[in-house]
Amino acid sequence: MPELPEVETTRRRLRPLVLGRILFQVVHQDPVRYRHTERAEGRRVEEVQRRGKFLLLSLSGGLEMVLHLGMTGGFRLEETPHTRARFLLEGGALYFHDPRRFGRIWVVERGDYREIPLLSRLGPEPLSPEFSFVPFSQALRESRKPLKALLLEQRLAAGVGNIYADEALFRAGLSPFRRGKEVGEEEARRLFRALREVLSEAVALGGSTLSDRTYQQPDGLPGGYQERHAVYGRAGLPCLGAATPWKGGW
DNA sequence: ATAGGCGCCTGTAAGC
DNA sequence: TGCTTACAGGCGCCTA
Secondary structure (H helix, E strand, O other): OOOOOHHHHHHHHHHHHHOOEEEHHHHHHHHEEEOOHHHHHOOOEEEEEEEEEEEEEEEEOOOEEEEEEOOOEEEEOOOOOOOEEEEEEEEEEEEEEEOOOEEEEEEEOOOOOOOOOOOOOOOOOOOOOOHHHHHHHHHHHOOOOEEEHHHHHHOOOOOOOOOHHHHHEEEEEOOOOHHHHOOOHHHHHHHHHHHHHHHHHHHHHOOOOOOOOOOOOOOOOOOHHHHHHOOOOOOOOOOOOOEEOOOOOO
């Protein structure tokens, strides 16, 4: 569930905690999920960036630590029953918490993503100036897949998951079952715009913390966008601004 | 090219 | 109350 807004919020909170510090050791017992972390030891953290749902920590010596939070991954300031890796840093420790263990860590030569195929084929950042309508609508129309599936693929735009795919489609007034190639110019424009709006609003509010509280910031703070969800997790609930649940069908 | 299914993983909700 | 089963979902992978 950490999607672009949650990962971006994590990046912003994590950055001041690690920037310029030496990473002494990454302690864990899972060399399959957390690859080559020993390469990072003794390196300084030079920058903390995000690409789609990936966190990218530039390390001294031309290395890079890539993290994917999976569904339940996140950083905590203290140990938890689900601490999977301990980051021992100059000036303190950070704990990688991940109950379902879908999170992954790699340490690679900077920019060498051969071990991380998804990162290599990621589409454009939807909140960057490089996200432009023409290639977006062109890619839409080249596919017969349902819009929801297309949004989840990370090719049209990087960082969109279940929550924001649903929210953007709803805001654009498009059914998730519509096929890419059936979408007209005006509809494509609405989707393009809705994606940017929904994602930037969610970033501004610190992402979405669902009722399972699986996503939270290192200091335990929740996000604020869950209260704005128009559709995600709202099956059977009243429409926003309406008194009774929707009784319609598809 | 696309669809469907499984596996990974564990907490929680729902059903009996 | 206690047990079992279903579900959640990001992603890879396999088969049809």
